[in-house]
Amino acid sequence: MGKKKHEPPPPTGGLDQNGLEKRLCNCICLCQLVSILSGVALLYLSVIVVSPSKQTLDAEFESTxxxxxxxxxxxxxxxxxxxxxxxxCISKGGSTCAIIHAKVRREGSAVSFRDCDPxxxxxCSAQEYNQTQQFICSEGEDKTGQCDALDRFMDCKPIKNKADDIKxxxxxxxxxxxxIRDCRGTKPDGTQEKEIHVCTRYTCNALNGIYECSTGNCKKLENPTCVDRCSNLDMGNMAVVTPDLFHWGRCRSxxxxxxxxxxxxxxxxSMYCTRIRNVSATEMEAEDCLNGTLxxxxxxxxxxxxxxxLGVLERNEEPLFEDQSFLPSEKTVEIFNRTKVMIxxxxCVNTLRKECTTWLAHKGRDGSEGMHPAVYPCFITPHATNYVITDYDRQATVSQLVMAxxxxxxxxxxxxxxxxxxGKTVGVNEFGLFFCKPCHKQDGDGGKEPAKLRAP
Structure with a gap:
């Protein structure tokens, strides 16, 4: 006698499915979709969120x-x-190569001047003429050239053309x-010159004089008169230098x-302050103040x-407090005299919202255009001296890591x-339809036991 063999039960359900089986089929499809999407999300988030967040937390940046x-x-x-x-971040090399270096220090004192005259x-700017930005109109990429975005007052002079393709x-x-200068100009009859030059690489190659421009549209000032900015100051008994404006006047305390x-x-x-928070008729409040000098x-x-x-503040010959308890000198609060700044x-970022364009426009101001260099908060770590970062929030980083x-x-x-x-409760009949195994007796014959084959 050979071993007994059982025939597989005949398919059950035919072309009919009850409501439970239909819902079960939909549930399987939904679970498959969720498993695929969550797997892909986990893969990408581990690269663009989880790994950077872990690196940030491991670096142990100071929260202040x-x-x-x-x-x-x-x-x-x-x-x-x-x-x-x-x-x-995943696509390296696709961004403009910009590297910012900065000096890093602790924050200074908050100061409030009271009982002031207005x-x-x-x-004001300390920039020299030969340090100003220069633009050569016949040079540059494509048809735009370097003069396509000239703005405000421009001092233009003719030079020898080196571009081979410009005739x-x-x-x-x-x-x-x-x-560095404020310019005005009038024609002999008192009116302004109305001719406007629209600058491209092939135009504006004959500019000579002082021009007032707006995004590449320039008009020449007739009979120009230019005066150096902040050249005739009438000092009182206090002065505050800030990145945006120079404040001076007379206060009592x-x-x-x-x-x-x-x-x-x-x-x-006199002192240097990063921010002026409030200016009224009789008071002025400033933050992050340094180099208090008498x-x-x-x-x-x-x-x-x-x-x-600026020379007085830089020398700081007579500090307000010898112990540097208030308005300390910049040297006493300096951390790094030069280091790289990263976001x-x-x-890099993964927001795809051109976040770096805005970031570089603010943090990248190094004073080359005559304005004060950018001053902004950043974060340091005791484990590295070669870089600092500007975007850090430990609580938000932990939340992103957990969520991702x-x-x-x-x-x-x-x-x-x-x-x-x-998979344990669902089967497929010969018509390719799902059926619930526990919901049917798998005898295919009205509850009868399936026939058994006996060996001859």
Whole structure:
């Protein structure tokens, strides 16, 4: 006698499915979709969220921000291995090669001036003429050229043309003098010149004189008169230099954290501050103030231009407090005299919202255009001296790490568990339809036991 063999039960259900079986079929399809999507999400999130978040937390950045001041923006650096900010981390090399270096220091004191006469404010720049931005109109990429975006006051002069594809001997070199000079011009009859030059690579090669421009549309100033900005200051007994404006006037006292640190009975006081929070008729509040310097009243009143004021602050010959308890000198709070600045530990973002364009426009201001270099908060780690980052929030980083790892993982495990469970309870008949095994007696013959084959 051979071994007994059982015939497989005949298919059950035919072309009919009950409501439960239809819902079960839909549930399987949904679980398959969720498992695929959660698996793919887990794969991508592990690269663009989980790994960077873990690196950020492992670096142990200090939660209290320090202050960065941009020193140099290397827009076309030859070393692009680690950028300051690049779009889309997975695609390396697709962003503009920009590397920013800055000096890093601790934050200074908060100061409030009280009982003031109206404090005056104006924009000043210490830039020299030969340091101003220059543009050569016949040079540049495509048809736009370097003069297609000239803005504000330009001092243009003819120079020898070096571009082979421009059929002209001479072209124009224009310097942006907006930051250092204020210009006015009139025709003999008192009207302004109305002719407008629209600059491209092939036009504006004959500019000569002072022009007022707006995004490449320039008009020449007739009989121009230019005066140096901040060249005739009338000092009082206090002066505050900020990245945006120079403030000066006369006040009776200054306080820091509720402590009076200066009165008008002392020598005139000058300082550098990053932010002016409030200016009213009689008060002015400033934050992150450094280099508090006292100066003899006669010498202070002899200061007539902005460069002299910067020299006083840089020398800091007579500090307000010898122990640097208030308004410390910049050297005493310095952390790094030069280091790389990155938006995060990877130096790139994955938002695809041109976030780096905005970031570089602000953090990349190094003073080359005559404005004050960018000053902004940044974060340091005790484990590295070669870089700092600007975007850091430990709580948000932990939340992103948990969400990016836990949510897709839980969905993947749950959907796989459901599929395994369905695999034990679902069968397929000869018509290719799902049927629920526990819902039918698998005898195919009205509940009778299936026939058994006996060996001959």
């Amino acid at each position: 921000p320090v202050v960065c001041t941009t020193l140099e923006n290397m827009r076309n650096s030859t070393n692009c291995s680690v950028l300051s900010c690049g779009e889309w 404090v005056r404010a104006t924009f 002209t001997e001479m072209t124009s070199l224009c310097r942006n003098i907006t930051a 200054a306080f820091s954290n509720g402590t009076r640190i200066w009165t008008d009975q002392q020598k005139p006081l 100066m003899d009243a006669p010498s202070f009143r002899q200061i007539t231009n902005y460069k002299q004021m 995060n530990v990877l130096g 790892s836990a949510v897709p993982s839980c969905l993947l495990l749950f959907s796989c568990f459901c599929l395994c469970l369905c």
